[in-house]
Amino acid sequence: MSYIIHNARWYTEEREYNGSLLIQNGRIQAIKTNFSYYRYMKMNVSPFILTPTHTMVDWHFPITGTKAEKELYTRNHYLQKGCTTVLQLLELKYQFELEPTIGNARKSLMNNCVDFVLGLTCPARLITLEFIRKCKKWKIPIIRVQINSKEEIDQIKWSWVKQALYSYPIVFVPQFTKEIEKNRHESMSLYWQNTLNNDKIPFISTPFFQYQVLSIDNLKKIGIYPKRGNFLVGGEVSYNLYDPKLNTKVEDKPMFHYDNHRLLLTSLREKVVKLYDQTYFDETIGEEITIQTPAFFI
Structure with a gap:
């Protein structure tokens, strides 16, 4: 099937794009200002704001829960928020x-309505040469390291880790435990950044928070971009449509932010999974995204 997403205005973080997307066989074949000489069906989206669907961070999914629990969780925390990865x-x-743990998660997440990428959270003591090699074997692109102190950061043999990361540069992100006071988080983040930067280890500076929507910069570091995060020629057709009217009166707003607009529709690979307040759960469409090379586009 061929058609044109016509008169689109879309955003990726702070940048605005305008144009039309030619769709053929479920893929974006071309992006131009217009396709005036084509006679394909045109889907006019000019009344809306178009965005790529979101990629979200989560560590509370009920992997061992019932089918009903997983479906409800997916509807409430992912589909309602325009998240499909x-x-x-x-x-x-x-x-x-x-x-x-990886095997059980893959079995549980395959029968779902969203795509997924697997990462790990573990104590600093697990970051060893052998552990990194196992993570490379399982194509784990990101490890969230639980940190209690600067001493724990120093105890990791980062020079060995760097050698182990050859050909598959896993990215590391900190998780500062509750023992670290809030007013020490900034200094710990800076120490983490300086330590990994000195050893040329791929890293994300600040901790993730639950249900965080990943920026393009982080998507690139992890290796999820360009599979997600923008509309690119050859890419899949997954998108959100937002009402352009603001639902907040806060002044000095950014050019676009998803929290300031009402989400009207979410489409995952041309299948509608959210329309207004309704979500449509199809357990056959979720896929695992395997990251072949993290940080390839940095």
């Missing part, structure tokens, strides 16, 4: 948990 951070306490 989730970075699932699986928690480990010991290295021997790695393979069964």
Whole structure:
């Protein structure tokens, strides 16, 4: 099937785009100002704001829950928010948990209505040469490291980690535990950044928060971009449509922010999964996104 998404205005963070997208066989074949000489059906989206669907961070998905619990969670936390891809951070306490945890998560998440990328959360003591090699084998592009102190950062043999990251540069993000006072988070973030920067280790400076929508910069670091995060020739057709009218009166707003507009429709690979306040759950359309090379586009 061929058609044109006509007169689109779309945003990626602070940048605005205007144009039309030629769609053929479920893929974006071309992006131009217009396709005036084409006689394909045109879907006029000029009354709306168009965005790529969101990629969100989560570590509370009920992997061992019932089918009904998983569906309800997906509807409420993902589909209602225009999210069709989730970075699932699986928690480990010991290295021997790695393979069964990943295997169970993949089985649980495959029968879902959103795509997923698997990452890990683990204590700093697990960051060893052997552990990194296992993560590379399982194509884990990101590790969230639980940090209690600067000493824990120093105890990791980062020079060994750097050697192990050859050909698959896993990115590291900190998780500062409750033992670290709030007023120390900034200094800890700076220490984390300086340490990993000195050893040329791929990293994200600040901790993630639950249900965070990932920026393009972070999508690139993890390797999820360009599969997600923008409309590109050859890419899939997944998008959100927002009402352009603001639902807030706050002054000095950014050019576009999803929280300031009402989400009207979400389409995942041309299948509508949200329309106004209704969500449509199809457990057959979710896929795992395997990251072949993290940070390839940085």
